[in-house]
Each structure stands twice: as C-alpha cells, then as structure tokens.
Amino acid sequence: VCTSRFWFNYRHVANTLSVYRSVKRLGIPDSHIVLMLADDMACNPRNPKPATVFSHKNMELNVYGDDVEVDYRSYEVTVENFLRVLTGRIPPSTPRSKRLLSDDRSNILIYMTGSHGGNGFLKFQDSEEITNVELADAFEQMWQKRRYNELLFIIDTCQGASMYERFYSPNIMALASSQVGEDSLSHQPDLGIGVHLMDRYTFYMLEFLEEIHPASQTNMNDLFQVCPKSLCVSTPGHRTDLFQRDPQNVLITDFFGSVRKVEITTETISLNRYSAGFESKLPKDELATEPLKYAEQLPVAQIIHQKPKQKDWHPPGGFILGLWALIIMVFFKTYGIKHMKHVF
Amino acid sequence: AASAQFQLTVPIAVVFVPGSVPEDLPGPLPFRDVQEMEISVNLRTSTTSRYQTVYRSTTAEEEAALDVATAQEADAALHLLQDAPLGALTVYVLPETSSLLPQGISVYVGKHRSALVRAGGGLAALRVRLRQLTQVMSFTASSIAAALSDRVPDGQLGPDARRHLKSSLGYEITFSLLNPDPKSHAVDWDIEGAVNRYVQPILDKLSLVANFSVDSQILYYAVLGVTPRFDKESSSFLLSAHSLPHVINPVEARLGSSAASLYPVLNFLLYVPERSHSPLYIQDQDGAPVSTNAFHSPRWGGIMIYNVEAPAYAKASLPLDVDVDMVRVMEVFLAQLRLLFGLSREELPPEFLLESPGDEGLADWELDRLLWAHTVENIATVSTTLTSLAQLLDKIGNIVIKDDVASEVYQAVASAQSAMAQLATGNLLSAFQASKEAVTSSERAFFDPSLLHLLYFPDDQKFAIYIPLFLPMAVPILLSLAKIVREARQRTKEPTKLD
Numbered sequence: 001v002c003t004s005r006f007w008f009n010y011r012h013v014a015n016t017l018s019v020y021r022s023v024k025r026l027g028i029p030d031s032h033i034v035l036m037l038a039d040d041m042a043c044n045p046r047n048p049k050p051a052t053v054f055s056h057k058n059m060e061l062n063v064y065g066d067d068v069e070v071d072y073r074s075y076e077v078t079v080e081n082f083l084r085v086l087t088g089r090i091p092p093s094t095p096r097s098k099r100l101l102s103d104d105r106s107n108i109l110i111y112m113t114g115s116h117g118g119n120g121f122l123k124f125q126d127s128e129e130i131t132n133v134e135l136a137d138a139f140e141q142m143w144q145k146r147r148y149n150e151l152l153f154i155i156d157t158c159q160g161a162s163m164y165e166r167f168y169s170p171n172i173m174a175l176a177s178s179q180v181g182e183d184s185l186s187h188q189p190d191l192g193i194g195v196h197l198m199d200r201y202t203f204y205m206l207e208f209l210e211e212i213h214p215a216s217q218t219n220m221n222d223l224f225q226v227c228p229k230s231l232c233v234s235t236p237g238h239r240t241d242l243f244q245r246d247p248q249n250v251l252i253t254d255f256f257g258s259v260r261k262v263e264i265t266t267e268t269i270s271l272n273r274y275s276a277g278f279e280s281k282l283p284k285d286e287l288a289t290e291p292l293k294y295a296e297q298l299p300v301a302q303i304i305h306q307k308p309k310q311k312d313w314h315p316p317g318g319f320i321l322g323l324w325a326l327i328i329m330v331f332f333k334t335y336g337i338k339h340m341k342h343v344f
Numbered sequence: 345a346a347s348a349q350f351q352l353t354v355p356i357a358v359v360f361v362p363g364s365v366p367e368d369l370p371g372p373l374p375f376r377d378v379q380e381m382e383i384s385v386n387l388r389t390s391t392t393s394r395y396q397t398v399y400r401s402t403t404a405e406e407e408a409a410l411d412v413a414t415a416q417e418a419d420a421a422l423h424l425l426q427d428a429p430l431g432a433l434t435v436y437v438l439p440e441t442s443s444l445l446p447q448g449i450s451v452y453v454g455k456h457r458s459a460l461v462r463a464g465g466g467l468a469a470l471r472v473r474l475r476q477l478t479q480v481m482s483f484t485a486s487s488i489a490a491a492l493s494d495r496v497p498d499g500q501l502g503p504d505a506r507r508h509l510k511s512s513l514g515y516e517i518t519f520s521l522l523n524p525d526p527k528s529h530a531v532d533w534d535i536e537g538a539v540n541r542y543v544q545p546i547l548d549k550l551s552l553v554a555n556f557s558v559d560s561q562i563l564y565y566a567v568l569g570v571t572p573r574f575d576k577e578s579s580s581f582l583l584s585a586h587s588l589p590h591v592i593n594p595v596e597a598r599l600g601s602s603a604a605s606l607y608p609v610l611n612f613l614l615y616v617p618e619r620s621h622s623p624l625y626i627q628d629q630d631g632a633p634v635s636t637n638a639f640h641s642p643r644w645g646g647i648m649i650y651n652v653e654a655p656a657y658a659k660a661s662l663p664l665d666v667d668v669d670m671v672r673v674m675e676v677f678l679a680q681l682r683l684l685f686g687l688s689r690e691e692l693p694p695e696f697l698l699e700s701p702g703d704e705g706l707a708d709w710e711l712d713r714l715l716w717a718h719t720v721e722n723i724a725t726v727s728t729t730l731t732s733l734a735q736l737l738d739k740i741g742n743i744v745i746k747d748d749v750a751s752e753v754y755q756a757v758a759s760a761q762s763a764m765a766q767l768a769t770g771n772l773l774s775a776f777q778a779s780k781e782a783v784t785s786s787e788r789a790f791f792d793p794s795l796l797h798l799l800y801f802p803d804d805q806k807f808a809i810y811i812p813l814f815l816p817m818a819v820p821i822l823l824s825l826a827k828i829v830r831e832a833r834q835r836t837k838e839p840t841k842l843d
Contacts, residue, residue: 027593083796091793096606103510104493105643137740144732145790214590261507262588264628265638265646265683268675271542272703330824 001082003114003124005039005074010195011186013041014055015113015156015202017063022209023109024067026257034085034100036072038125048193055198055206071098079130086138088147104146109255110153113202117157119180120165136166143169150243152255156201158183161237173243173250175223177201178234185233200232214257220247348727350391350720353770354482355432356474358399361410363439364463365401366470374400379471383485391488391720395478396770402436410436415444416699419454426458431712431772433481434458435474450695453480456708480692481709483716487686491721507642508686511718511725513784514555514607517543518645519677520599521668522566525618529652530663533614535560538670546678546705550685552776553714557605568615569594572624578633581617581624583649588626588639591647610684611645612677616652616666623651638676646680648673678705685714715776719767722779726760729786736795749792756785 002016020035042053042064053064072081084090085100102108116123121131142148153174155163160176167174177184177199186196187203198206204227212218224238224247240247253259360373369375376398383391402410409421428434438444440463445452451473452460459481461473490508509515519539523531539558547556568591572581583591599611617624625633626649640646650673652666682688687710689698701707730753737743759782766775 027590029593029597031596080796084793087796088791089793089796090791099606101606103643141732141736144735145729214593258593259589260592260641260644262585262592262639262641263683264585264588264626264634265636265640265648265676265680266634267683267688268636268679269682269705270700270702271671271675271678273671326821330821330828333828334824 001036001077001110001112002038003077003112003122004116005125007039007041007044007046008195009039009115010041010053010193011198012113012115013037013039014053014063014198016111017053017068018055018198018202018206019111019154019209020068021063021065022206022212023256026209026212026253027214028256028258030069031097032258033069034071034098035069036077036082037070037074038077039074046194054190054193055203069097075125077125079124079128079134082124082130083134083138087141088145100147102147105149106147107150107255108148108152110151111156112154112163113156113199115157117155117159117163117184119159119162122155122157122163132163132166135163136168139167139172140169143171150245150254154205156184156199160184161239164239167239167242170242171244172239173220173247174239176237177227177232179237182234201227201234201236204231209252209256212252212256214253214259216251216253218252220250220252223252348389348724350389350488350723350764351394351768352391352483352488352716352720353394353396353768354478355429355770356395356397356478357428357432357434358397358437358470358474359406359434360399360401360437360463361407361439361442362401364437364442366463366466368466368468369399370467374398383488389492389724393483394768395474397474406436410438410444412444415446415452415454415460415697418444418460419452419456419458419699422458423454423456428457429771429773430715430776431482431770432457433478433709435477436460437463437470440464446697448695449697451477452697452699453477453709454699454707455701455704457481457712476693476696480696480698481712483713487713487717488720490686491717492724508717509608509610509643509684511721511783512554512608513780514557514605516605516607516609517547517556517558517681518599518609518611519558519560520611520613521560521562522595522613522615523562523564524567524616525620526564526663528619528662528664529616529666531562531616531666531668533668533673534670538674542671542674542678542703542705545703546681549704549706549711550714552711552773553718555607557607561600563598566595566598567618572617572621578625581621582627582633583624584627585629589641592641592644608643609645610681612680613645613647614668614673615647615649616668617649619652624649625651636676636679638680640680640683642684645684646677648676682706682710686717687714712772715772719763719772719776719779722776722783723760723763723767726756726779726782726786729790730756730760733786733790733795743795746792746794749789749794752785752789752792756782756789759785 002012004012016035016037020033023033024030041047042051051064052062055061055063072085085098088100090099100108112122114122114124116126118129120133121129123129139151142151148171150171151173153164153167153172155175156177157163158178159180159182161179164172164174164176178201185200187198187200189196205223208223208226224236227236229235243250365373376396379395379397381393381395383393405425406422409425410418412418412421422434422436426434434457436458438460442462445460445462450462450464454460459477461470461477463470491511519535521531521533521535523529539560543558547558550556568583570583570587570591572583574580575582595613596611599613626637626639628634636648637651638646638648650668652664682705687706692698699707701710733753737745759778763775763778763782766772766778
C-alpha cells in the first residue's frame with residue numbers, strides 16, 4: 001500500500017512497486033496480490049521518462065515494467081477501502097481482484113509506506129489517517145474469522161514502530177523502518193528525474209530480496225538485519241512476541257514467495273468407458289434469450305429520469321434541543337419577556 | 345472462542361440373517377441399545393457420538409435379496425428394498441459359513457448405506473465390527489477434529505488436518521489443457537463430452553453439498569516453471585518430487601481464476617509436454633516414476649502430465665494430431681477431486697472390502713462422511729462468527745446495526761440451534777441444510793459492509809475538538825445563569841424583608 005500522492009512522493013510509489021516486483025518474482029501471482037497506489041507516477045505529466053518508475057539512480061531498475069496490475073488506484077486508496085479489504089466487509093459488487101480472499105492457511109504480507117507517519121498513525125492521501133488501534137482491531141477481526149495463518153507487517157514511514165505497538169492478535173510479525181521519535185529518510189535523489197527515488201529502508205530491503213530465489217532457505221533473522229543504523233540512519237525495529245514460530249525457522253519465501261504443498265496422486269478410480277455411440281445428456285432446459293444490444297443493457301432512460309431519493313427528515317436530537325432551550329431561556333430571562341414582541 | 349457441545353447421533357440397524365444370531369444376546373429380537381463415545385476437542389468444545397442401534401431379524405424380501413451369488417448383487421438388491429435416510433447405516437449379519445463374502449473377507453461395504461458382516465465370536469466381536477464400520481462409514485474422531493480445526497490447539501492437529509477443502513456454498517471447477525508446443529502437437533480433447541459422461545454424475549451426487557460450476561479452457565505456450573532433467577537409463581525426462589511445488593505458480597498467473605466467481609476454484613490441468621521434453625514422468629521421493637503421472641495440491645487442484653506416444657513422431661508430419669484419451673485423464677482427475685474433498689480410503693484392516701463406487705464416482709456413505717464433517721464445521725463456524733460479531737459490537741459502541749443485519753443474526757442463531765437439534769436426533773440431511781442456512785446468514789451478517797468501525801476517537805482528541813467551540817460560548821451563558829439564580833434568591837428574600 002502506498003498512501004501518499006503528489007510528484008515529490010515518487011519514492012513511496014517506487015518503494016511499493018519494488019516490493020511488488022520482488023513478490024511477483026518469487027512466485028506470487030497477481031490474483032493473490034492487492035496493490036494500492038495513491039498516485040500515478042509512471043504516467044504523471046512531470047515524469048521525464050514516462051511509463052517508468054525507477055528505483056535506483058542512473059535508472060538501473062525499472063520497477064514499473066509491463067506486468068503491473070494495480071487494484072486500488074489514486075483516490076480509491078482510502079483508510080476505509082484499506083480496512084474493508086482487510087476485514088472483508090466489501091460491497092458485493094466488488095470484483096474478485098479487489099478482494100482479499102484468504103483463508104486459515106494463507107500467510108499474508110502487508111507492506112505500507114507513506115510520507116506522513118506519526119506516533120500512532122499513518123496519513124493517507126494527506127487528508128485522513130489510520131491509527132494503530134484501528135489497524136490492530138482490523139487484524140483481530142481477521143484473526144477471529146481465521147483470514148490468515150500468519151501475518152507479516154512491514155511499514156516504511158516516520159515513527160513506523162508506533163504502528164505495530166498495539167497489535168494483540170496471535171501470529172503477527174512486524175517490521176518497521178524507524179522507532180518512535182525518529183524519521184525515516186530517503187535514499188539518493190536522481191538528478192535526471194528530480195526527486196528522491198527510494199527510501200533507505202526499502203532500498204536495502206530490495207537489495208536483500210534480489211538475492212532470494214524461490215527455493216532459498218534464508219530466514220527472517222536476516223531480514224531483521226537488513227538495514228543497520230549506519231546505512232539507514234534511523235533504527236529499524238521489529239516485533240515478534242506475537243509470533244508462534246521462532247523467526248530463525250521462518251523462511252523469507254514463507255511470506256514473500258509462494259511454495260505450495262504438493263502431494264503425488266497415487267489413486268485412480270475406475271470408470272467404464274462409454275462407446276462412441278453414447279448420446280450426450282441433453283442440457284437442462286435453457287430459455288432462449290435474445291442477445292442484448294450494447295445500448296440496451298442498462299435502463300438508461302429510467303436512471304436519468306429518476307427523482308432524487310428523499311432523505312428522511314429527523315427531528316433534532318436531545319443535545320441540540322437542550323442547548324437551544326438553555327440559550328433561549330437565558331436570553332429571555334436576562335433581557336425580559338417584554339422584548340419578545342420585538343423579536344417576532 | 346465460543347463453547348459448543350455437539351451430539352452426533354447415528355441410527356444403525358443391525359439385521360440378522362437366520363443362522364447368524366449370536367448366542368449371547370441380552371434379549372429376544374428386536375431390541376435397541378445406545379452407545380455413546382466422547383470426543384473432546386478442546387476445553388470448551390466436545391463431541392458426543394451416539395450410536396442408536398436397533399437389532400432385528402430379516403424380512404422375507406431381504407432374505408430373497410441376500411439369496412444371490414455375489415455381494416455386489418446383494419448390495420444392489422438390498423438398495424432397492426430399503427430407503428435408509430442420509431446418515432443411517434444398515435448392517436446385515438451373515439452366517440459364518442455364508443458364501444456371499446469372498447474368502448478372507450469378513451466385512452463388505454457396499455456402494456450405498458449398507459454393509460455385510462460375517463458373524464462369529466458373539467456379541468462383543470459384533471460390537472467391535474460395528475465400531476469399525478461406523479469409523480469407516482460415518483466419522484472418526486480425527487475427521488471431526490479436522491472439521492473443527494480452528495478450535496483445536498495447534499500442536500495437536502496432524503499434518504493433514506487443514507488440507508481438505510473448507511465447507512463452502514459452492515465450488516468452481518476449471519479444466520485446463522496446457523499445450524506449450526502447438527507447432528508439434530495439435531491437441532484435441534472432448535472435454536464437454538467427458539464432463540457430461542464422467543464428471544457430471546459425481547457432481548450431481550455432490551449437488552446436495554454445494555453448487556458446482558464447471559468450465560474449461562485451453563492455454564497455448566504455457567510452460568512449466570521447472571526444467572526437467574534427462575535420464576539416460578529410461579531415455580525420458582524426469583521431474584523430481586521436490587521441484588513440483590514450483591510448477592504451479594508460474595502457471596497460475598495464466599489460469600484466469602480471478603475472473604471467476606467468489607467461490608473457491610479447483611483447477612485441474614492437463615499438460616502435454618513439448619516434443620523436446622517428451623516423454624516426461626514424475627518421480628516420487630524414492631525416485632520411482634509415478635504411475636498416474638499426476639500430483640495435486642491441497643485446496644488448489646491437480647496437474648496431470650499426458651505423454652504423446654513416441655513412435656507416432658516418426659511417421660506423421662508436424663503438427664501431430666493428438667486425441668486425448670479422456671477416460672484415462674478423468675480417472676485421475678476424479679480421484680484427485682475426491683482426495684481434495686477428503687474422501688480417501690484410509691488404512692483398513694485386511695478383512696474389509698470396500699466396493700468401488702464405479703460410475704457414480706461417490707458411494708452414498710462417502711457422501712455421508714462429507715456431510716457429517718461439513719455440518720459440524722458449519723455449526724462451529726457460525727458460533728465463532730456470531731461470538732466475534734457480538735464482541736466487536738460490545739467493544740465499539742457506535743456502530744449502527746441495520747435491521748436486516750439483525751434479522752440475519754436471528755436467523756443464523758435459529759438455524760444453528762435447529763441444526764444441533766437435528767444432529768442429536770440423527771437427521772443428517774435436515775441438519776446439514778439447517779447448518780448451510782445458518783452459515784449463509786451469519787456470513788452475510790458478519791461481512792455486511794455497513795459494519796465498518798472507522799470512528800476511533802481517542803478521548804483526548806474529543807476534548808481538543810470540542811473545548812475551543814463550547815468554552816467561549818458557554819461563558820456568557822453560565823454567567824447569565826448565575827445572575828438569574830442570584831435574582832431569584834433576592835426576590836424570595838425581599839418579600840420577607842419588606843414585611
């Protein structure tokens with residue numbers, strides 16, 4: 001999830017796309033990835049190299065490529081949509097690619113980055129915030145419905161460690177790029193593009209992930225050391241107390257890649273071979289429907305001429321009534337009832 | 345987690361053929377008894393299984409039905425006579441010398457809901473046989489524990505507890521033909537005919553459990569992600585067992601399963617290897633080639649490799665017309681489908697003989713096994729969902745509950761209670777249907793989009809927002825109130841003073 005927009009926040013989109021690229025490279029298909037980008041950098045009018053997003057200066061690595069599937073884009077990246085994706089409380093018309101269809105055997109990786117993190121919150125789109133309490137509650141809702149087996153939460157923003165302080169559901173491991181009170185810093189700027197390309201933590205994490213291949217046995221302890229203070233300036237933190245397994249035994253590919261359990265099929269059932277003259281079963285009665293013409297698919301005339309729905313009028317609530325009663329009573333008591341005829 | 349006490353009742357009828365009645369019966373036929381067994385899952389969930397057994401002797405029609413040559417014919421004839429409801433079992437006890445059962449076999453389980461047992465050893469031995477039979481035909485402690493897998497503490501579950509498909513209202517089955525080398529092979533498969541002939545019967549039987557929809561596709565230039573190695577001795581290409589997990593992911597991206605419905609998707613892939621990698625065999629852990637040339641992944645689906653006959657290359661011109669033998673393919677795919685649902689035939693004592701379900705694909709008692717597990721799983725899910733919904737609403741007071749959400753919750757509770765009651769009386773079919781309704785309602789209530797708790801206002805923020813508004817406004821009001829009170833007090837004092 002990238003939560004910040006505007007051209008100067010190029011690096012957050014580059015961060016998110018780098019993690020997306022690593023995860024796809026290690027085998028997770030698009031149908032299992034929900035990518036939320038708050039702004040379009042590749043096709044931004046200020047991008048001197050359109051249709052590219054680079055992660056390293058000298059334009060070495062184009063993380064945008066030609067196989068990027070963004071599920072929530074631009075103004076669709078809101079706190080509400082993010083929480084809806086996590087908890088599953090999505091309107092029924094949402095397509096499958098925008099849903100998180102996980103079950104109790106799924107390991108989920110959540111990576112968030114944004115420009116304005118604070119002590120206990122992360123700003124979305126510069127206009128709203130998600131607090132660490134809401135995030136912890138959302139994870140608890142997921143746990144109650146067994147929507148994950150294990151969850152890895154990575155956040156790259158200022159004071160990122162405050163976001164995982166409040167988690168209380170089991171099987172969650174969290175990493176952050178900086179502690180409370182520290183800022184996460186960006187890596188180098190690129191003079192050709194004119195903005196900072198990546199954040200330090202994600203830059204070194206990407207370097208680390210480029211070494212991983214689907215069958216590698218590297219474990220989480222290496223990921224914790226990926227950005228020491230000398231390189232990152234901020235102090236990355238992690239939290240593993242809610243996680244049941246020892247991080248030593250957790251493979252990177254458990255979250256970043258996808259290695260499926262496979263069993264050899266040893267049984268078969270025996271079927272009678274039907275002779276060639278067998279008639280296929282008649283299909284169940286199908287109603288012959290006329291093919292719809294393109295223009296007729298929606299009842300456009302009805303929709304245009306619909307009257308706007310009347311909003312029900314509710315009488316004012318108790319607090320407002322009480323306040324006005326108090327004000328009016330004081331007014332008339334102070335100035336005397338004889339003034340009423342001047343008011344009305 | 346919520347506590348739940350399940351009581352699963354299995355009605356069993358034990359029918360004694362003349363000459364097979366054991367001497368140590370406690371009373372004359374017919375008589376009934378009940379046996380109970382406790383399966384404890386965790387501190388708060390336990391299952392009691394009750395076997396309500398009726399012992400009686402055969403009727404004339406049943407004797408006539410048993411008077412045939414083989415057990416299969418007897419099974420077919422008996423099925424026509426009786427109409428045991430879902431979940432019930434009928435066991436026919438044959439005399440020790442009966443020739444209906446082959447030599448060395450003491451128990452024969454038919455395609456429907458009856459079994460034939462050879463008598464011998466008195467009532468106690470019969471009871472042991474009955475217990476073994478119910479383990480096979482109804483449910484075992486481990487199948488119930490697997491159904492309740494989210495309540496079982498993690499260490500106690502076996503490795504295969506979470507591999508079976510979860511109970512769902514529908515499943516989508518996709519058959520895909522992968523042809524990576526269309527220049528060499530022009531592959532043709534009659535999938536529609538094969539589905540109608542071989543797959544539809546088993547899906548019809550499973551339609552009681554869920555809605556199924558089937559589709560198929562052909563993908564060209566879709567390669568496996570793994571390069572097989574060439575083995576000189578057998579002059580064939582081999583895929584070792586530990587490279588199999590990496591095969592699925594590159595293909596999955598092209599399968600298009602995200603366009604389908606919201607139901608879980610089961611993918612069955614048929615891969616025709618390229619000419620340069622033919623023939624291709626799968627090796628198991630010990631290095632032996634697998635006879636089915638297929639593997640499956642729990643909760644995902646299965647892949648089978650179909651090799652083109654080598655001699656055919658020499659004569660014909662490319663591309664070679666390949667006509668897929670759908671029977672061979674469907675035998676494997678249907679076996680994989682059964683395994684994905686958890687319908688494997690587990691280890692049995694050697695004197696048991698299980699009839700293969702043949703064209704129907706599924707024996708009636710296997711359907712019962714599925715229904716028992718799914719009913720228990722559904723009810724457990726409903727209770728967890730509703731409990732967590734109640735906890736959420738307790739915690740966050742300012743969520744508004746719409747009327748339809750409330751009515752879904754009431755309906756879920758009512759259906760779940762009805763399902764538990766039906767389970768206790770032994771009506772498996774109505775219990776299952778009630779549990780399905782309960783799950784539908786509870787999921788709709790829990791995942792209703794209106795229940796989003798976005799309004800987290802910490803108390804200090806509330807003060808920070810409202811004080812700058814109300815404090816200046818309140819100052820003149822409070823001062824005037826004070827003035828009113830002072831005046832009122834003065835007026836009550838004045839009359840006394842004037843006097």
